[in-house]
Amino acid sequence: MNYLVLSIIILLIGILGIILNRSNLIIMLMCVELVLLASTILLLFESRVLYTLFGQIFAIVILTVAAAESAIGLAIMVNYYRLRGTIAVRALNLLRG
Amino acid sequence: MYLLVILIPLLSAVGSGLGGRYLGRKGAGLLSSVWVLVSSLLSFVLCYEILINGSTVYIELGRWIESYLLITSFGLQFDMVTAVMLIVVTTISGLVHVYSTSYMREDPHLPRFMSYLSLFTFFMLILITSNNYVQLFIGWEGVGLCSYLLINFWFTRIQANKAAIKAMLINRIGDIGLMLAIILIWKEFGAVDYCSLFPALSPSSACTWICILLTIGAVGKSAQLGLHTWLPDAMEGPTPVSALIHAATMVTAGVFLIIRSAPLFDYSPTATIIVGLVGSLTAFFAATVGLVQSDIKKVIAYSTCSQLGYMVMACGTYSCLSSLYHLLTHAFFKALLFLGAGSIIHALLDEQDLRKMGGIIRGLPLTYVLMLIGSLSLAGFPYLSGFYSKDLILELTYNNYCIISIYWLASITAFLTAFYSFRLIYLSFVSKPNLTRISAQHLQEADWNLLGPLLVLAIGSILVGYIAQNMVFAPGERPLPLVPTIVSLAPVIMSVTGILLVFILRPYIIYYTTHPSIYGFLFYAWEFNQIANYYIGSTVWKFGHIVSYRIIDRGILEILGPTGIAQFMVNRTKELSSLQSGLVFNYALMILVGTAIALKYLVVN
Numbered sequence: 001m002n003y004l005v006l007s008i009i010i011l012l013i014g015i016l017g018i019i020l021n022r023s024n025l026i027i028m029l030m031c032v033e034l035v036l037l038a039s040t041i042l043l044l045f046e047s048r049v050l051y052t053l054f055g056q057i058f059a060i061v062i063l064t065v066a067a068a069e070s071a072i073g074l075a076i077m078v079n080y081y082r083l084r085g086t087i088a089v090r091a092l093n094l095l096r097g
Numbered sequence: 098m099y100l101l102v103i104l105i106p107l108l109s110a111v112g113s114g115l116g117g118r119y120l121g122r123k124g125a126g127l128l129s130s131v132w133v134l135v136s137s138l139l140s141f142v143l144c145y146e147i148l149i150n151g152s153t154v155y156i157e158l159g160r161w162i163e164s165y166l167l168i169t170s171f172g173l174q175f176d177m178v179t180a181v182m183l184i185v186v187t188t189i190s191g192l193v194h195v196y197s198t199s200y201m202r203e204d205p206h207l208p209r210f211m212s213y214l215s216l217f218t219f220f221m222l223i224l225i226t227s228n229n230y231v232q233l234f235i236g237w238e239g240v241g242l243c244s245y246l247l248i249n250f251w252f253t254r255i256q257a258n259k260a261a262i263k264a265m266l267i268n269r270i271g272d273i274g275l276m277l278a279i280i281l282i283w284k285e286f287g288a289v290d291y292c293s294l295f296p297a298l299s300p301s302s303a304c305t306w307i308c309i310l311l312t313i314g315a316v317g318k319s320a321q322l323g324l325h326t327w328l329p330d331a332m333e334g335p336t337p338v339s340a341l342i343h344a345a346t347m348v349t350a351g352v353f354l355i356i357r358s359a360p361l362f363d364y365s366p367t368a369t370i371i372v373g374l375v376g377s378l379t380a381f382f383a384a385t386v387g388l389v390q391s392d393i394k395k396v397i398a399y400s401t402c403s404q405l406g407y408m409v410m411a412c413g414t415y416s417c418l419s420s421l422y423h424l425l426t427h428a429f430f431k432a433l434l435f436l437g438a439g440s441i442i443h444a445l446l447d448e449q450d451l452r453k454m455g456g457i458i459r460g461l462p463l464t465y466v467l468m469l470i471g472s473l474s475l476a477g478f479p480y481l482s483g484f485y486s487k488d489l490i491l492e493l494t495y496n497n498y499c500i501i502s503i504y505w506l507a508s509i510t511a512f513l514t515a516f517y518s519f520r521l522i523y524l525s526f527v528s529k530p531n532l533t534r535i536s537a538q539h540l541q542e543a544d545w546n547l548l549g550p551l552l553v554l555a556i557g558s559i560l561v562g563y564i565a566q567n568m569v570f571a572p573g574e575r576p577l578p579l580v581p582t583i584v585s586l587a588p589v590i591m592s593v594t595g596i597l598l599v600f601i602l603r604p605y606i607i608y609y610t611t612h613p614s615i616y617g618f619l620f621y622a623w624e625f626n627q628i629a630n631y632y633i634g635s636t637v638w639k640f641g642h643i644v645s646y647r648i649i650d651r652g653i654l655e656i657l658g659p660t661g662i663a664q665f666m667v668n669r670t671k672e673l674s675s676l677q678s679g680l681v682f683n684y685a686l687m688i689l690v691g692t693a694i695a696l697k698y699l700v701v702n
Contacts, residue, residue: 018685028681093679 003045011038025080025087029073036066098139099154099175102183103222105136106190110215117208125208126198129215133194136218137187140180147180148568155228155292162231166287174228174291178356181421181569182225182349185428188557189345190218192550196436197337199546200443210250214341217243221346225353229290230279233357237275237318240347241268247342248334260330267327271317275354278310295360304361308368311358312375319351319405322379326625328402332394336439339394344401344435345428352408352424359417373413373494377506380406382623384513388520388607389619392449393438396521399622400475401431403510407490410507414493416576422569423486426474429557430483433471434518436551440464441525443543445536451521456530460540465526467551472522474558476515476592482562484589487511491588492578511588515595520604528603 017031040059047055081087109132113125120128146152158171175183194214201207220243224236241264249261279289285303288294298304315321320328331343342348355362355372362369383402390396404427411420442449444461458465474481477488491511494504530537542548566575598606608616618624655661 015685015689019682019689021682089681092681096675096677096679 003041007038007041007045010041011035014038022090023088025077025089025092028089029070029077032073033066033070036062036069040066099143099156099173102136102139102143102187103173103219103226105132105139106187106215106218106222109133110212110219112212113208113215114212117212120208122202122205122207123198125211126194129211130191130194130198133187133215133218134191137191140183140187143175144180144184144568147175148177151571153177167283167289169229169231169289171232172228172290173226175226177569177571178353178421179225181425181565182353183222185349185425186218186221186225186346189428189432189554190214190221190341192432192553193337193341193436196340196439196547196550197335199544200337200439201335206250210247210335213243213246213250214337217247217342217347221350224350228292230282230294231289233354234275234279237314237350237354238272240342240350241265241272241318244268244331244342244347247338248331250335250338254333257333260327260333264327264331267324268317270324271314271351274310274313274317278307278314281307281310291357298360298364300364304364305367308358308362308365309371311354311361312368312372315351315355315372315409316375317351318354319348319409320379320402321351321375321406321409322382323625325379325383325402326622326629329395329398329622332392332398336394336435336442339398340432340435340439343398344431348401348405349408349424349428352405352412352420355409355412356417356421356424359412362412362417363415369413369415371413373410373497373503376406376408376410376413377494377503377510378406379403380410380510381506381513382406384510384517385619386622387517388513389616391451391620393441393451393454393521393525394435394449396451396517397431397434397438400434400514400518403514404431404475407487407507407510410494410503411490413503414490414497416493418570418574419486419489419493419576422565423490425565425569426482426486426558426562429554429561430471430474430481433467433551433554433558434475436547436554437464437468437471440543440547440551441468443547444540445532446539448533448536451524453531453533454525455528455532456526457532457540458526460537461526461542463542463548464551465522467548467555468522468526470555470558472518473596474562475518476596477511477588478592478596479589480563482558482560482565485562485566488585488588489576489578492580492585493576495580495584496578508587508591512591512595515592516599516604519596519599523599523604527600 011034014031014034014037017034018028021027021031040062043055043059043062045055047053047059077087084091109129112132113120113129117125147154154173154175156173156175158173160168160170162169194211197207197210197214201210204210217240220236220239222236224233224240227233227236245261245265248264249257251257281303282294283289285301285307286294286297288297317324328343328348332339334342362372380403383399383406387396387399387403390399404423408420408423408427411417411423441454441457441461441464444457444464445454448454470481474483477483491504491507494507497503532540570576611619621627
């Protein structure tokens with residue numbers, strides 16, 4: 001039960017980090033990582049409780065995906081920084097409707 | 098032969114209208130005159146068969162409207178009323194055609210003119226020979242159209258354009274009345290042809306309404322009080338047009354409508370009295386206005402208006418045939434007067450003002466004699482044709498409406514008629530010359546193409562009243578009003594007094610004895626145009642501009658319609674697209690909220 005609460009709190013922190021963060025794109029990336037980690041914890045917990053291996057398989061897949069995602073994300077960021085000279089989130093709104 | 102009478106004018110119209118450039122001016126004139134005269138001869142033969150031998154003819158030409166409830170066919174009906182009208186239309190028209198070849202000789206558009214005249218004759222024949230109301234309506238509209246075309250014949254003149262539009266529009270008011278009447282007849286009786294309709298009549302309140310609407314139609318076409326203003330203005334057209342359309346034929350279409358609908362009017366005393374009142378008021382009104390007009394054609398136009406009032410009034414005495422009789426005699430002497438006036442105008446180099454005439458008796462003795470015959474006939478001088486019909490009408494109104502003012506109005510009108518027609522004779526022929534030197538030098542009679550029709554019409558004005566009285570009225574149907582001797586003598590006394598007054602006191606008496614304001618009131622025709630323009634016209638115009646155009650069309654409907662909706666949509670979409678702020682955390686928030694809502698509805702349920 002504690003694991004459940006822990007993972008949900010981490011998930012919320014991650015989400016709130018994405019929403020409330022107005023300055024730094026790296027923090028946003030870290031928060032995405034946080035969300036993914038929270039979901040991994042949740043999956044592992046579920047795998048432990050239900051006695052199935054699927055949760056753990058998924059956890060490994062998620063770790064892989066998260067690694068790839070952060071790699072691509074950082075690459076985008078580096079490219080973006082090259083172009084604009086900044087990675088502030090509020091400077092990202094050039095594509096307004 | 099019955100069909101030929103109608104078809105020949107149509108062929109003449111098409112021939113001189115489409116082939117005018119090949120026929121030339123003389124050819125078109127000759128062709129259309131000869132053809133319409135042939136039609137006129139045929140109509141005399143028909144008249145012999147129908148009136149004297151008493152054979153009514155019905156011809157069915159084909160089905161037109163076939164629906165469950167209403168079957169209408171193209172059909173012709175040659176009965177007594179039609180026969181008399183045939184004589185009027187084709188004879189006057191034929192003579193006017195001949196007259197025009199001389200009067201309009203210099204005009205480059207003579208073929209077009211001839212074509213319009215023949216087309217008018219054709220539509221008039223359609224109107225009088227139809228056997229149902231719907232086909233009558235074709236002719237009714239057709240003569241209105243021809244009236245427009247002919248008034249507007251000299252289309253470069255702005256006054257002619259305006260007069261033509263006015264004639265068309267005011268006639269349209271009457272046409273609406275007629276159309277509503279036809280619809281009401283169809284709704285009430287389920288048939289619009291005379292043969293089925295008239296035997297099926299029964300006294301009902303619908304009859305009154307139908308008759309009132311028919312009266313409105315007649316008021317529009319026959320220039321009765323209220324809708325008469327187009328008739329004097331229509332004098333902008335050439336003189337033969339005035340003689341043919343605005344004196345003898347088209348304006349009598351309204352009277353013909355009432356005569357044709359006589360069985361309907363018999364069932365509606367109310368409408369009959371209304372008809373009598375309208376007619377007598379018109380007669381009186383136009384006669385007073387005719388007293389002071391200075392344009393020779395306008396005097397005769399108001400005289401026409403007045404005589405049409407007589408005819409309509411005669412319809413109000415339950416004796417439509419006496420109205421038809423007056424229509425017949427009036428056609429002859431009024432066409433004579435108009436064509437005579439045309440002869441004067443022609444001789445004076447297109448001068449129409451009575452004040453600039455005078456003394457032309459020396460130059461135009463024949464025209465003088467002819468105009469005198471016409472005027473005496475119009476004034477109801479004994480033994481001329483006007484006498485027979487007019488006396489009869491006056492006595493009939495005495496019989497029916499001695500108490501209400503109709504008889505008195507009609508008698509005063511008889512006096513005024515004599516006065517203004519001899520005022521015209523006096524001012525143009527007898528008084529001391531007031532001409533310009535040039536027109537005095539050129540003063541001479543026109544050629545025989547112009548005078549021939551006048552002679553024929555003069556003979557008609559003398560004889561038709563006597564000859565036709567036993568033809569118009571079927572044996573035993575001639576109304577015999579029972580009146581005191583003094584009443585039967587009164588019209589003659591009135592007209593002779595009127596004639597003598599002119600020569601003893603001079604027409605200027607009106608000018609010197611009446612107050613200027615009254616003179617002006619009469620000169621401007623009781624200010625009817627003023628009233629119509631200022632109180633009706635400009636009010637409607639203002640309403641149209643401010644309320645229906647500016648407030649409704651450009652205001653409410655624009656806002657509720659295209660502009661308003663477009664503006665609304667553009668604003669809303671702008672607001673909607675500003676949701677896409679470009680800020681990533683906002684998108685994240687939306688994803689979160691959206692997911693939460695989706696979970697609530699998809700998963701929880």
